[in-house]
Each structure stands twice: as structure tokens, then as C-alpha cells.
Amino acid sequence: MIRVFLSRRYRVSAIAAVISAVTGVAAFAATSGPQPYFVSIKVDEAFMREGPSDMHRVKWIYRRKGLPLEVIATFDVWRRVRDMDGEVGWMHMALLTRDRTAVVTTGPGAELYARDDTTSQVLAHAQAGAIGRLLGCSMLACEVEFPGAEGWIARARLWGIHGGDDF
Numbered sequence: 001m002i003r004v005f006l007s008r009r010y011r012v013s014a015i016a017a018v019i020s021a022v023t024g025v026a027a028f029a030a031t032s033g034p035q036p037y038f039v040s041i042k043v044d045e046a047f048m049r050e051g052p053s054d055m056h057r058v059k060w061i062y063r064r065k066g067l068p069l070e071v072i073a074t075f076d077v078w079r080r081v082r083d084m085d086g087e088v089g090w091m092h093m094a095l096l097t098r099d100r101t102a103v104v105t106t107g108p109g110a111e112l113y114a115r116d117d118t119t120s121q122v123l124a125h126a127q128a129g130a131i132g133r134l135l136g137c138s139m140l141a142c143e144v145e146f147p148g149a150e151g152w153i154a155r156a157r158l159w160g161i162h163g164g165d166d167f
Contacts, residue, residue, distance in 0.1 A: 038160050039079070041067045042097035048089035052078035059089045066131045068101045068160030084159040100134040100167065102144060102160030104153070112151035116141040124149040126157075134160065137167045 041062055048060040052075040062083075069091070073080035078090045084103055104110050109125035111118075116138045124146070126132070132144035132153075141152040142161060161167060 035074070036070050036072045036082075036162070038068050038070055038100060038162075039081070039096040040099050040101040040160075041065055041069065041095060042099070043095050046091060046095040048081070048083075048087070048091055050089060052076065052080070052090045054092075056090065060087060064131065066099075066101045066133075068103055068131075069096070071096075100160065101131055102134050102142065102158040104128050104130045104132075105157055105159050107157070110153050110157040112144070112146070112149055112153050113141070114151060116143070116152045118154075120152075123151040126153060134167060137161060137165065142167070 041064065044063065044065050046062045047058045048062065049056040050059055060083075067083070069081040069083055071079045072082055072088070075090075077093050079093055079096060080088065080090050081096075082088045084105070104126045106128045109127055111122045112124040112126055114120040114123055126144075126146060126149075130146055132146040135143040135145055135150070137143070137155060138152075140155055142155050142158055143152050144150070144158070155161065155163075
């Protein structure tokens with residue numbers, strides 16, 4: 001009788017170990033999808049912290065809703081992000097959205113074309129720092145919606161999309 005009791009105890013322990021291992025792997029897989037990827041700030045004020053908790057110091061306060069950020073790592077509900085200036089820190093996922101935006105990089109105004117062809121009509125000029133909503137991309141240009149204008153802009157003039165991204 002004692003022998004049966006011990007074997008059941010070991011079976012229960014083994015089953016518990018397998019379940020915890022599977023659960024741990026599933027939790028890790030759920031939080032560590034393919035990286036890097038882009039997100040944007042979904043609130044008017046977002047805190048970038050030094051580490052993945054509210055206990056860590058605030059490095060930066062972002063006050064630009066829609067600003068794209070690159071997620072380079074994940075930990076639980078925290079995302080390690082990089083901004084267009086190369087600053088790296090942690091943000092809570094509640095501050096971020098998967099809505100795709102892009103920001104016009106530095107340099108002279110970027111032309112917004114009617115089609116993804118530089119010979120098409122120029123509709124507007126986007127200033128450096130302008131944030132727009134990405135609608136789609138071809139190999140060389142992206143269709144972007146800015147407040148008051150929508151058109152195609154050279155992909156090289158945008159930050160918020162990777163070179164090989166199909167969007």
C-alpha cells in the first residue's frame with residue numbers, strides 16, 4: 001500500500017512538472033513574438049522607463065500621440081522600445097498600439113505624391129517630424145495619411161517601417 005501511494009505521488013509530481021514547463025514555454029512564446037516590430041504611442045503622455053516596472057525611474061516623457069517606436073524586446077506586459085533618435089527604454093503595453101505610423105526624417109521637406117511614382121503630381125510637402133498614418137507600402141514608397149493630406153512619400157524619408165517589411 002505504501003508503494004502505490006509513493007508511485008502516485010511521483011506521477012502527480014511529474015505531471016505537475018510537465019504542465020508547468022509547457023505553461024512557461026507558452027507564456028514565453030506569447031510575449032516574445034517576432035522582433036523587432038513597430039508600434040505607436042496611443043496616449044497623449046507616455047513614460048519611457050529604465051527597466052520593466054513602475055519602480056524604475058522615468059527616462060523620458062513622450063507627449064506625441066502616434067509617434068512610432070520600434071519594439072526590440074518584451075517582458076511580461078512591458079516592451080523595450082527604441083525611438084527614432086536611438087533612445088532605448090521600457091514602456092507598458094497599455095501605452096502602445098499596433099496602429100502603424102511613420103515620421104518624416106530630417107532634411108528638406110519631403111514631397112507627397114499622388115501615386116507611388118516620383119513623376120506623378122506633388123500634392124504637398126511634409127516637414128521633418130511630421131507624423132502620419134501608414135496606409136500601405138510598395139518597394140520604394142509608402143502611402144501615408146497626414147492631417148490635411150494623403151499621398152505617397154519615399155520610403156527612405158520615413159522612420160517607422162523596416163526595409164523588408166511588407167505592409
